[in-house]
Amino acid sequence: MNDLSPSREERIANLKGLGCSRKRVEDVRFTQGKGNYVDDIKLPGMLQGDFVRSPYAHARVISVNKEAALALPGVIAVLTAEDLAPLNLHWMPTLAGDKQMVLADGKVLFQGQEVAFVVAEDRYIAADAVELVEVEYEELPVLTDPFAALESDVVLREDLEGQSAGAHGPRRHHNHIFLWEEGDKAATEQVLDSADVVAEEMIYYHRTHPCPLETCGAVASMDKVNGKLTLWGTFQAPHVVRTVASLLSGIEEHNIRVVSPDIGGGFGNKVGVYPGYVCSIVASIVTGRPVKWVEDRMENLMATAFARDYWMKGRIAATKEGKITGLWCHVTADHGAFDACADPTKFPAGFFHICTGSYDIPVAYVGVDGVYTNKAPGGVAYRCSFRVTEAAYFIERMVEVLAIELGMDAAELRRINFIRADQFPYHSALGWEYDSGDYHTAWDKALAAVDYAGLRREQAGRVEAFKRGETRKLLGIGLTHFTEIVGAGPVKNCDILGMGMFDSCEIRIHPTGSAIARLGTISQGQGHATTFAQILASEIGLPADSITIEEGDTDTAPYGLGTYGSRSTPVAGAAAAMVGRKIRAKAQMIAAWLLEVHEGDLDWDVDRFVVKGAPERFKTMKDIAYAAYNQAIPGLEPGLEAVSYYDPPNMTYPFGAYICVMEIDVDTGEHEIRQFYALDDCGTRINPMVIEGQVHGGLTEALAIAMGQEIAYDDIGNCKTATLMDFFIPTAWETPNYTTDFTETPSPHHPIGAKGVGESPNVGGVPAFSNAVHDAFRAFGLRHAHMPHDHWRIWKIANQLGLHG
Amino acid sequence: MIPAAFEYHRPVDVTSAASLLRRLGDEARVLAGGHSLIPMMKLRMAAIEHLIDLQDIDALKGISIDGDTVTIGAMVTQAELIAHEGLAKVAPILREAALQIADPQVRYMGTLGGNVANGDPGNDMPGLMQALGAAFLLTGPDGAREVAARDFYEAAYMTAREEDEILTAVRFTAPPGGYAYEKQKRKIGDYATAAAAVLIGKEGGRVAHASVAMTNLSDTPVWSPAAAKALTGTDCGPEAIRAATEAALADIDPTEDNRGPVAFKRHVAGIIITRAIQRAWSRA
């Protein structure tokens, strides 16, 4: 006779499954400094690599003299393009269908570009040798402005001369990369021509950088005896790196093992393939010794993976009553020296065409021109699903500008244009199918939570007091309602270098009822080891604490496309749920045999199968796991393992309503965030505490971007923001208090209804902060001013509006 | 960001440190907290072959208060300035200013001596020392001398200190009256966009004496006797403050950097100076 205690509630609690704020299992090692990062890897005989980089943004390389460097004791090799050319590795393909120099081949195209790779016995000797490599340059005219680049006679990419088409169609100028279009241009322009009201604005989303705490790096170890290459690195997509490494090097894929150990933040910085990876591999093959390369902070900011840099020209049409009738957008996208954007292959502007946002806009058009300039390559999705941040910022600014044009309250304008709950699944004018949403409910909840009407009254009073000379501070109320598109993506239209963007999970249940599961994703701080175990716990009825999650080793984990674009939960999380269901199906057969009933006579109940109508007759998953290994069950293989590859039928569309209340000192340009309310709807909530952590982190990065963080260049292409003195990373001091809230609208197509959340706060946060700045000055006539809103740029707004007397 | 090779020396008294400096010449540099020097070495902007670490020299440590004379050893850290209760009583402006330097990690390492000897116009203590009218005590192989803080700074990174001299201490008279150190910066860990140190003495409702100085608004710290003059004898009302601010602004020469263009810096400087005067007066 089975014991019926513990109760059902206790058994659910014991699993720590879906909905539980389970403490992050990773934090035990991270908070004690016991993580194991790439730079912690030390192998016997390991050499160190370091780059000679270009001080110029555009120059011909006349000569590279390695003699003095090679003469320094401890220097093993100095590699240049000439050395890599026989292996055809002096250039490499980019994720965007372009190619990029691994080492300068005849010229350099941005400051900080890799010119030579020094390999030495230790890090110090390598750095000394870098100083000794003599490079002779002949400076060339520099183009840092994409509009000027499209007019200029200066040819940046001489290697492409005569090629009138690239990977994404025709190029109309030698510095042009592609024109990508979506929507109905003619119909949109017709609507604009006959609209009651049209608001027009140029909105610049400035260049910035993901700047993870840990910079990029790799350790390559070629074992010449067994022919195996092991590559540890800061990779957000280790399996793709293995495939690329195999294709580039000719080493068969089974002879390459790629390992992403602990990763100290990625935010898109670690999706791309960088020259440092290629050079460490080549150096290890050439020397027969392991070679480590880890970039320093300045190299990280100057050379690997910028984000944004979109000049977005917008026109939005509406009726007098404020019903939006059309949206038109043209983007001039500064891609830098090589098109190394990290987007699914068929989407050279990522998912920018989610830019109709949360609104029911009948007709729309988007065109994006990609342009080469003398800046670092990249264009990665910095805490963002492929240009969604740019899209959300664009539409949330356009709506505000339209509100000004109409003389309407911006909250009300949004409300009358939201896609209604009964319209889902909703087909947008630019071709997406939004899976689920309830924007009005979220919006009303948010406005009520902050007492929106009260805030507007206070603001009006403040404006009057300011005009009377009683205060020098203005109050801004920043509104945002964003819709994200995450979870790339369906294999039918999403791939990276030809690899479909499915993901995977494999699980082995051990005889005593614990388990190990491996996935094709890789956590960089998201807490996968915590949350994926929770999904599995709820599916298979074993406690999350008894399930080990492993990712990042291509020799053991199933193939997957990695972690970025909030895709892990929508895709790999779905695979985890599906693999759990496969386990349960087999477990049901085992339970039926053990209980001597028909499978159909069993019900699943939290952690066990129970005979229908006989609650005292059941087998727990623990019993079943044991039976799977110690009983000969007719017709069933022993063991309890499964694997699932999940090809998502659609993206998921998380959304949220954010409100920022900001005080602005008109005289100094300083700001203070008095209140920040963030409501997120990410569908089914797996771990509320992890969600809250993700929201806090994403909002803080959004704060940085909106209020000061940028990668800026001077006229001759010098990067002016290459250290953390000038590149803004908020500390606890600058970070405000956040209030988080939620609604829960499950995704109809995801097995557990979950959407992504990691990037939502960055997507919605930037327009919320920026709109607060704009809103503070609305009463004085401001329409739009470019980010970042650092002190002097806010001061400039006030100054130009004549507020300094 | 890997420095070039260097020799490391760790003398235990000032005389041996000074003679090391003389012997090794301009290839040597003393090391205090290292939070200005080591970044320069890592950027390879400073090639230094010999580092003479001062941390074992006891004579450079400690804060002594004798009546109203305050003497602070060169190796006293910014964190120690903040923590010292006696100092907070006689010269609270030191704590107020030190708290606005960087972050706790930097302040545990960065020293008063390094901050004033460095000659970086961004450092906060030199401006404060102008306001206080402090004296810097220097010891070289040929003996000791005193240089007034107001005579010490010649240009960015150029000071009156001889290459073989060590700054041993800073000495000043505790300022009676109100005080304020006001600083605008972009974020924690940033140098000033504009900063001002103001000391005001009050008698019979009027300004008896004043001292006004500024940080990061020229290639050296700026002391503005004209601003002090504009305040002295007044009731420190809006007129007087405006005049003092105008006078102070006439003494600065800011340059454009990532913090903003000159027009912005001048405007912010005016605001910061005004606020510092108001706050100092409210405490006088």
Ligand SMILES: Cc1cc2nc3c(=O)[nH]c(=O)nc-3n(C[C@H](O)[C@H](O)[C@H](O)COP(=O)(O)OP(=O)(O)OC[C@H]3O[C@@H](n4cnc5c(N)ncnc54)[C@H](O)[C@@H]3O)c2cc1C
């Ligand atoms: C991130 C960061 C932010 C910072 N922000 C600020 C700020 O906002 N305000 C501010 O004022 N400072 C700031 N600093 C600088 C910090 O306060 C430094 O510590 C200080 O400027 C120098 O002190 P130190 O003891 O580190 O000197 P070191 O770096 O050791 O030395 C600096 C220079 O002074 C010389 N020197 C040092 N001691 C003596 C001596 N006794 N005699 C002769 N020469 C000597 C050295 O040879 C060297 O040339 C910041 C530093 C960092 C890293």
